[in-house]
Amino acid sequence: MIRPGNPALLLVALLAAPSAADALGPVSLTLEGFGGAQRTDPLQLAGGTASVTPTEQDRLSGDFGLAGASVIAKASFLEVGLSFDTSFSSPRTKVSTLAPLAGLAFDVSVLRFELLAEWGGHRYGTVGGSGERMTVGFVGARPGLSVRLPLAGSVRWVLGVWGFSRWNLSAEEVAVPAPAPAVGATIYRAGRGPTFGVAGRLGLEL
Numbered sequence: 001m002i003r004p005g006n007p008a009l010l011l012v013a014l015l016a017a018p019s020a021a022d023a024l025g026p027v028s029l030t031l032e033g034f035g036g037a038q039r040t041d042p043l044q045l046a047g048g049t050a051s052v053t054p055t056e057q058d059r060l061s062g063d064f065g066l067a068g069a070s071v072i073a074k075a076s077f078l079e080v081g082l083s084f085d086t087s088f089s090s091p092r093t094k095v096s097t098l099a100p101l102a103g104l105a106f107d108v109s110v111l112r113f114e115l116l117a118e119w120g121g122h123r124y125g126t127v128g129g130s131g132e133r134m135t136v137g138f139v140g141a142r143p144g145l146s147v148r149l150p151l152a153g154s155v156r157w158v159l160g161v162w163g164f165s166r167w168n169l170s171a172e173e174v175a176v177p178a179p180a181p182a183v184g185a186t187i188y189r190a191g192r193g194p195t196f197g198v199a200g201r202l203g204l205e206l
Contacts, residue, residue: 027075032158032203034085035067040095040195064088064095066197072101079105079116083142085199094125097166101142112160114144122168122195127188130176136190140166148205158203166195 068085079102086096099120106113118140125133146160168190175185 025076027073028205030070030072030074030081030158030203030205032072032201033067033069034162034199034201035065036162036197036199038064038066038087038164038195038197040064040193040197066095066199068097068199070101074105077104077106079103079114081116083118083120093127096123096125097121097138098123099138099140103142107148110148112144112146112148114142114146116142116144118142118164118166122166122190124174124190127174127176132174132176132188134172134174134190136172137169138166138195139169140164140195144201146201151204154206156205158201158205160201162199162201164195164197164199168193 064087066085066087068083070081070083072079072081081101082099083101084096084098087094097120099118101116101118103114103116105115118138120138122136122138123133124136127133142162142164144160144162146158149157149159151157171189173187173189175187177185
């Protein structure tokens with residue numbers, strides 16, 4: 001069974017099965033980078049936010065820039081792949097995502113319409129500005145639209161956009177020690193709240 005701990009198996013499954021690939025027709029491979037923004041509420045204080053300082057409020061903020069890369073194999077109307085992205089809004093909590101992808105894709109002239117499912121893990125690092133980390137599984141949907149323009153031979157430029165929505169499957173807590181030992185610790189919770197985002201994409205289809 002394919003689990004989030006072995007995401008590369010989803011991509012290898014298609015490429016390493018010649019009989020299945022022959023039945024579906026030619027296989028193409030898209031390598032791309034993407035960047036954009038996401039809106040999420042990744043962290044809450046388990047004890048509420050009444051005594052939170054402005055700096056801590058900023059670290060709990062849900063607006064993040066993101067950048068990532070994906071590799072996607074397509075045969076007929078089916079796609080499978082692997083995607084990684086990470087936030088870069090320091091000093092806030094860093095959110096990284098690793099997820100296999102699977103779904104449908106349809107070409108209309110130079111346009112490609114995609115609807116992919118995601119199943120992977122959110123990795124929360126530098127929680128509350130500390131060195132603490134936690135991982136929470138999630139499921140999501142990723143609709144996409146791209147233009148495929150000839151470059152050389154069968155190679156094509158890929159220019160487009162992704163939208164995505166993700167839902168955590170569980171809630172996890174982590175205790176972040178206070179700077180002064182006598183003050184105690186702050187308890188942060190990563191909950192089941194949704195994440196929504198949009199990203200531009202640029203790559204090559206081989």
